[in-house]
Amino acid sequence: MNAVIDIAALLVMPFLLGGIMNRVKAVAAGRRGPPLFQPFHDFLKLLRKGEVVSRTTTLVFKLAPCLSLAAVVAAALFVPLSRGRAFLEFDGDFILFAYFLGLGKFLGLAAALDTGSSFEGMGASRDASFGVLVEPALFLLLGTLAFVTGRGSFADLFRLADGHGTLSLIVLPLAGLALFLLILVEGGRGPVDDPATHLELTMIHEATALDNSGPDLAFIQLARGLKTALYASLIANLVLPFCPGSVLPVVVWLAAPVLVAACAGVIESVLARTRLTHVPQLIFVMTALALIALGSAVFLAGAGAGGAP
Amino acid sequence: MNGTILKNGKPVGLKDIPVLPIGEFEDRVKAEALDGLRVVAFFGAAGGRDAVNLYCVLADDENSRLAAFATLFAGDRTYRSFTPDFPAFHLFEREAYEEYGLLPEGHPALKPVRNIFPAGSDGEVYPFDRVEGEEVHEVGVGPIHAGVIEPGRFRFSCLGETVHRLDIHLGYQRRGAERLFLRPGAPPEALLLLAETVAGDECLGHGLAFAQAWEGLGGADCPLRALAVRGLALELERAAMHIGDLAALSGDIAYLPGQAGLGATRTIVINTLLEICGSRFGRGLLAVGGVNYGLDGDIAARVRANVDAAEDAADRLCGLLFSSASVLSRFESTGTVSPQTARALGMVGPAARASGLSLDVRADHPAGPYASFPVHRLTLKTGDVFARAYIRRLEITQSFNFIRGLLDGLPAAGDLVAPPRPLRPEAFVVSLVESWRGETVHAALTDASGRLARYKIVDASFHNWSGLEQAVRGNGISDFPLCNKSFNLSYCGFDL
Numbered sequence: 141m142n143a144v145i146d147i148a149a150l151l152v153m154p155f156l157l158g159g160i161m162n163r164v165k166a167v168a169a170g171r172r173g174p175p176l177f178q179p180f181h182d183f184l185k186l187l188r189k190g191e192v193v194s195r196t197t198t199l200v201f202k203l204a205p206c207l208s209l210a211a212v213v214a215a216a217l218f219v220p221l222s223r224g225r226a227f228l229e230f231d232g233d234f235i236l237f238a239y240f241l242g243l244g245k246f247l248g249l250a251a252a253l254d255t256g257s258s259f260e261g262m263g264a265s266r267d268a269s270f271g272v273l274v275e276p277a278l279f280l281l282l283g284t285l286a287f288v289t290g291r292g293s294f295a296d297l298f299r300l301a302d303g304h305g306t307l308s309l310i311v312l313p314l315a316g317l318a319l320f321l322l323i324l325v326e327g328g329r330g331p332v333d334d335p336a337t338h339l340e341l342t343m344i345h346e347a348t349a350l351d352n353s354g355p356d357l358a359f360i361q362l363a364r365g366l367k368t369a370l371y372a373s374l375i376a377n378l379v380l381p382f383c384p385g386s387v388l389p390v391v392v393w394l395a396a397p398v399l400v401a402a403c404a405g406v407i408e409s410v411l412a413r414t415r416l417t418h419v420p421q422l423i424f425v426m427t428a429l430a431l432i433a434l435g436s437a438v439f440l441a442g443a444g445a446g447g448a449p
Numbered sequence: 450m451n452g453t454i455l456k457n458g459k460p461v462g463l464k465d466i467p468v469l470p471i472g473e474f475e476d477r478v479k480a481e482a483l484d485g486l487r488v489v490a491f492f493g494a495a496g497g498r499d500a501v502n503l504y505c506v507l508a509d510d511e512n513s514r515l516a517a518f519a520t521l522f523a524g525d526r527t528y529r530s531f532t533p534d535f536p537a538f539h540l541f542e543r544e545a546y547e548e549y550g551l552l553p554e555g556h557p558a559l560k561p562v563r564n565i566f567p568a569g570s571d572g573e574v575y576p577f578d579r580v581e582g583e584e585v586h587e588v589g590v591g592p593i594h595a596g597v598i599e600p601g602r603f604r605f606s607c608l609g610e611t612v613h614r615l616d617i618h619l620g621y622q623r624r625g626a627e628r629l630f631l632r633p634g635a636p637p638e639a640l641l642l643l644a645e646t647v648a649g650d651e652c653l654g655h656g657l658a659f660a661q662a663w664e665g666l667g668g669a670d671c672p673l674r675a676l677a678v679r680g681l682a683l684e685l686e687r688a689a690m691h692i693g694d695l696a697a698l699s700g701d702i703a704y705l706p707g708q709a710g711l712g713a714t715r716t717i718v719i720n721t722l723l724e725i726c727g728s729r730f731g732r733g734l735l736a737v738g739g740v741n742y743g744l745d746g747d748i749a750a751r752v753r754a755n756v757d758a759a760e761d762a763a764d765r766l767c768g769l770l771f772s773s774a775s776v777l778s779r780f781e782s783t784g785t786v787s788p789q790t791a792r793a794l795g796m797v798g799p800a801a802r803a804s805g806l807s808l809d810v811r812a813d814h815p816a817g818p819y820a821s822f823p824v825h826r827l828t829l830k831t832g833d834v835f836a837r838a839y840i841r842r843l844e845i846t847q848s849f850n851f852i853r854g855l856l857d858g859l860p861a862a863g864d865l866v867a868p869p870r871p872l873r874p875e876a877f878v879v880s881l882v883e884s885w886r887g888e889t890v891h892a893a894l895t896d897a898s899g900r901l902a903r904y905k906i907v908d909a910s911f912h913n914w915s916g917l918e919q920a921v922r923g924n925g926i927s928d929f930p931l932c933n934k935s936f937n938l939s940y941c942g943f944d945l
Contacts, residue, residue, distance in 0.1 A: 169708070258586070262588070330703050341929050412702040417610070
């Protein structure tokens with residue numbers, strides 16, 4: 141039963157989360173906004189459309205969107221879902237998760253460079269630079285969780301509730317905030333990126349998909365939505381261990397991403413976009429949060445409050 | 450002052466402008482420019498039998514007067530370029546070379562101004578500035594842009610994300626506007642409509658500049674009530690465009706409250722123009738010799754109510770915009786133009802005032818409604834995107850106050866249009882208007898039979914595009930759209 145919920149949620153969330161962010165922004169601007177599932181309708185529309193492919197491109201450009209989506213789907217197998225369990229689990233699987241996402245990103249960037257367009261090249265260069273900065277922050281965070289829980293598989297990292305009392309109270313909000321920043325950076329949302337802009341020179345994520353159309357564009361958008369949903373599921377899993385019963389965790393797991401999307405929408409509505417050269421500072425905030433979490437974990441473990449081996 | 454003294458909108462006889470020998474012309478223009486006079490217009494005009502007249506109009510802003518010089522090129526069409534000493538001449542000289550073959554010797558970059566396909570070429574051959582080096586990469590943007598805007602080509606030479614140099618190539622909207630004013634037998638009403646389309650977003654600015662030039666040449670006195678309506682309309686246009694610009698600046702940095710709120714506020718203002726004359730851009734409001742719509746009935750009261758409402762909303766939203774840290778961090782120190790650069794390039798309008806230049810035609814060369822209602826010059830010092838945005842906020846308030854002042858002292862209803870009079874033959878007039886974008890210049894020459902012989906238009910964009918090229922140097926290329934929007938220059942006003 142839970143597996144059915146998991147799969148259904150993974151199919152719906154990528155579209156719903158984008159729809160929620162857009163709706164929140166529309167309401168903030170005094171508009172009614174498009175239907176919540178507009179991203180899904182757009183997806184279907186794109187699937188039915190033809191494609192325009194630049195003559196300068198090669199096979200890389202044609203294959204990348206498909207493979208990139210496949211990489212994100214593969215990464216989804218290791219993410220803890222509604223029961224706090226993933227489809228596949230083994231020690232160190234979170235490294236495979238991170239590099240499946242990395243592979244997806246690499247393919248997208250390779251395709252962007254393949255077009256030979258200066259806009260796509262600039263977008264790819266920005267996306268790659270920020271991706272490089274995000275990676276240490278992500279591993280620092282996961283490493284901290286591993287240190288705290290003393291476990292090795294992705295799903296087990298989030299079993300913070302199992303007797304870590306004080307420590308989990310410190311680590312949990314820091315990890316949640318860091319993951320939320322990760323969604324903003326990797327999902328191309330404000331204040332890091334502006335998904336609504338038409339100005340190629342300012343784009344990060346959008347620029348790498350400028351030359352894509354039809355089903356390829358649909359795959360790219362789905363992969364991006366799925367990535368956001370996966371990170372949102374991680375945030376949900378931080379609180380799941382504290383939810384007793386069998387129904388409550390599922391409800392929380394379904395509600396948390398919606399809340400996360402709404403928060404992202406609110407942030408995008410009230411903040412101007414950061415200057416591009418200041419984005420690394422925002423990513424360093426994520427690293428700093430992970431460092432503080434690790435520091436407190438080490439300190440408390442030394443003081444005997446933690447449960448780490 | 451060595452040249453013939455002119456006043457804004459007041460004609461002089463062509464004979465009163467002495468045609469100097471080329472050497473003396475060069476010396477005198479140079480001496481006046483050294484004295485701090487600013488080039489307002491510099492253009493060729495056919496002088497009969499293969500000869501070309503070159504006119505130069507310089508502004509003495511402190512004393513509210515203009516100086517005009519002329520010279521005649523009969524055989525040899527070369528002169529010493531003013532550009533190396535006074536960069537503000539650079540586009541004027543390129544233009545005179547393109548249109549009349551007057552060769553400025555020593556011009557550092559004698560490139561096409563509006564010629565996209567020069568004669569004898571089989572494609573676009575615009576010589577973009579090039580920067581050599583291993584790490585330099587070029588980014589080409591346009592001529593077709595994302596979004597519904599005008600065409601123009603930008604070439605960035607970048608070092609990584611930093612713009613080292615920008616070269617802008619325009620001319621894609623060239624339609625020969627100046628020549629269209631010389632159509633034989635065209636009634637002035639048709640020419641006024643033409644002037645309104647020189648730059649569609651400065652409809653009232655260019656329309657008023659034409660009307661002022663034509664009325665000057667004909668010696669007509671515009672009725673007082675019509676003058677008041679003109680001032681009111683021009684300030685409504687200014688407020689509407691400035692509010693729209695602040696909305697667009699918010700949009701460029703993805704600041705939703707500013708974009709949505711100010712966009713809606715602009716609608717209140719342009720809908721006021723709609724109520725007055727049936728066009729949101731003020732098309733057809735002006736008439737040669739006056740105005741077509743006189744704020745009759747309860748329209749004046751509605752204008753006042755709308756102005757109050759729009760000012761309230763703009764105040765509230767600007768308060769939000771200019772106190773938001775995320776907005777200020779984008780605006781401040783972005784796209785800075787120093788006062789020295791602004792003065793050297795001859796920048797005008799809000800962009801110049803944001804860089805500390807105290808230039809405002811309404812105060813420097815007051816004419817029409819501004820002759821009796823003085824406008825205070827506003828300046829800011831920093832010359833960055835923040836200053837160009839904030840000067841707009843100040844000018845919005847100034848415009849609304851000006852409109853309220855006009856409404857308070859609105860002359861009693863009466864004639865709205867002065868009867869037309871024939872143009873003075875062999876005369877020369879320079880008409881300056883401070884449109885929302887800056888100084889709008891219309892200069893006209895009449896022939897012996899009292900018909901227009903040469904019509905010259907200088908939009909504020911003509912000066913300020915060079916300012917944008919300088920502003921983006923050393924900035925991130927991702928900040929270019931923001932810099933661009935903070936200038937919001939016209940392509941068709943430049944291309945003519």
